[in-house]
Amino acid sequence: MHLKLREPLRDLAECSLPAALEAMGERWSFLILRAAFNGLHHFEEFQSELGIARNILANRLARLVEHGILMREAMHDDRRKIEYRLTEKGAALLPTMVALRQWGERWETGVAATPVLVDERDRRPIRQVEVHAWDGRVLRKGDMVWSLPEDIAGDVDAAE
Amino acid sequence: MHLKLREPLRDLAECSLPAALEAMGERWSFLILRAAFNGLHHFEEFQSELGIARNILANRLARLVEHGILMREAMHDDRRKIEYRLTEKGAALLPTMVALRQWGERWETGVAATPVLVDERDRRPIRQVEVHAWDGRVLRKGDMVWSLPEDIAGDVDAAE
Numbered sequence: 001m002h003l004k005l006r007e008p009l010r011d012l013a014e015c016s017l018p019a020a021l022e023a024m025g026e027r028w029s030f031l032i033l034r035a036a037f038n039g040l041h042h043f044e045e046f047q048s049e050l051g052i053a054r055n056i057l058a059n060r061l062a063r064l065v066e067h068g069i070l071m072r073e074a075m076h077d078d079r080r081k082i083e084y085r086l087t088e089k090g091a092a093l094l095p096t097m098v099a100l101r102q103w104g105e106r107w108e109t110g111v112a113a114t115p116v117l118v119d120e121r122d123r124r125p126i127r128q129v130e131v132h133a134w135d136g137r138v139l140r141k142g143d144m145v146w147s148l149p150e151d152i153a154g155d156v157d158a159a160e
Numbered sequence: 161m162h163l164k165l166r167e168p169l170r171d172l173a174e175c176s177l178p179a180a181l182e183a184m185g186e187r188w189s190f191l192i193l194r195a196a197f198n199g200l201h202h203f204e205e206f207q208s209e210l211g212i213a214r215n216i217l218a219n220r221l222a223r224l225v226e227h228g229i230l231m232r233e234a235m236h237d238d239r240r241k242i243e244y245r246l247t248e249k250g251a252a253l254l255p256t257m258v259a260l261r262q263w264g265e266r267w268e269t270g271v272a273a274t275p276v277l278v279d280e281r282d283r284r285p286i287r288q289v290e291v292h293a294w295d296g297r298v299l300r301k302g303d304m305v306w307s308l309p310e311d312i313a314g315d316v317d318a319a320e
Binding site (some may be wrong): 007021024025026027030034037038039057068084089091092093094095096098100103106107112113115116117118119120121122123124125126127128129130131132133134135136137139140141142143144145146147148149151152153 | 167181182183185186187192194195197198209228246249251252253254255256257259260263266267273274275276277278279280281282283284285286287288290291292293294295296297299300301302303304305306307308309312313
C-alpha cells in the first residue's frame with residue numbers, strides 16, 4: 001500500500017473532474033440541467049421558468065449540447081419545434097445532482113425541500129446518497145484510501 | 161399524486177442548490193476542496209500542489225471558511241502555523257465529490273482514473289454512487305417522482 005498516495009492534484013488534464021465541472025459548475029448551466037431533470041424540454045419553457053435572458057439561455061444550451069449532456073432534436077409532430085433532452089451521459093449526472101440537493105437540504109437550509117423526491121412504485125422518500133464499499137458498507141471520508149490498480153485486493157471483477 | 165409537480169425552478173432563494181454550487185462550483189474552490197479531501201491542510205501545500213496564485217488561493221480559502229466548509233485553526237505545536245480542515249459540513253460533500261469523479265471517469269475520460277478509491281478494510285474498489293429507494297432498489301431518472309409531504313405513502317419514519 002501507498003500510504004501517501006493521492007490523486008494527481010495538479011495535473012488537471014489527466015483529471016476527469018474539471019470537465020464535469022465545466023459542464024454543470026456554472027450557475028445557469030446547472031439550473032438548466034436541473035430543469036431538464038424536472039422534465040422541461042423547450043427553449044420557451046426554460047426561458048419562462050428560469051427567468052433567464054434569451055442570449056444566455058441559447059449560449060448555455062449550446063454548451064450543454066456540445067458537452068453531450070443535452071441533445072437537440074426536432075419534434076415528431078412539428079419539425080420546426082426543437083426539443084432539448086438529457087442524453088444518457090446527462091442523465092448519469094442524477095446521483096451527483098441528488099447528492100448535492102440533499103447536502104443543501106441538510107447543511108444550507110436545514111430543512112427538507114418541498115416537493116420531496118419519492119420512488120414512483122412505493123411513493124416513499126429516497127435514501128440519502130452515500131458512498132458504499134463493494135459489500136455495501138457505508139463509507140465515510142476516513143474509511144477510504146487511494147490504491148494503485150496493481151495493489152487492489154482479490155479479484156476485482158468478483159467484487160462487482 | 162401531483163403528476164405535474166416539480167421543483168420550484170425559478171425561486172432560487174428557496175432552493176438549496178445554488179448555495180452548494182457557490183461553495184464548490186467555481187473551479188479553484190473545487191480543486192481546493194478536492195485537495196482537502198486528499199489530506200492537504202496548509203496554505204503552502206495547496207499553493208505548491210495546485211499551482212494556484214497566492215491571492216486567489218487566499219480568497220478561495222476565505223470563502224470556503226466563510227461557507228463553513230473548511231475551518232481555519234492554529235496548529236497545536238506551532239500556533240503561528242494555520243491549518244485548513246474540512247468541517248463536518250465540508251466532509252458531507254463526499255458523496256457529491258465521488259459521484260462527480262465517477263461520472264467523469266465513465267463519460268469524460270472513458271477510463272478509470274488512477275489511483276483508485278478503495279475501502280480501507282478490504283482494499284477493494286468502492287461501488288458506483290447511485291440513488292436508492294427506501295428499500296435499497298437502485299433508482300434511475302424515470303423511477304422517481306416529486307411528492308408533497310402530505311402525499312407520501314405509509315409511515316415515513318419506518319422507512320428509515
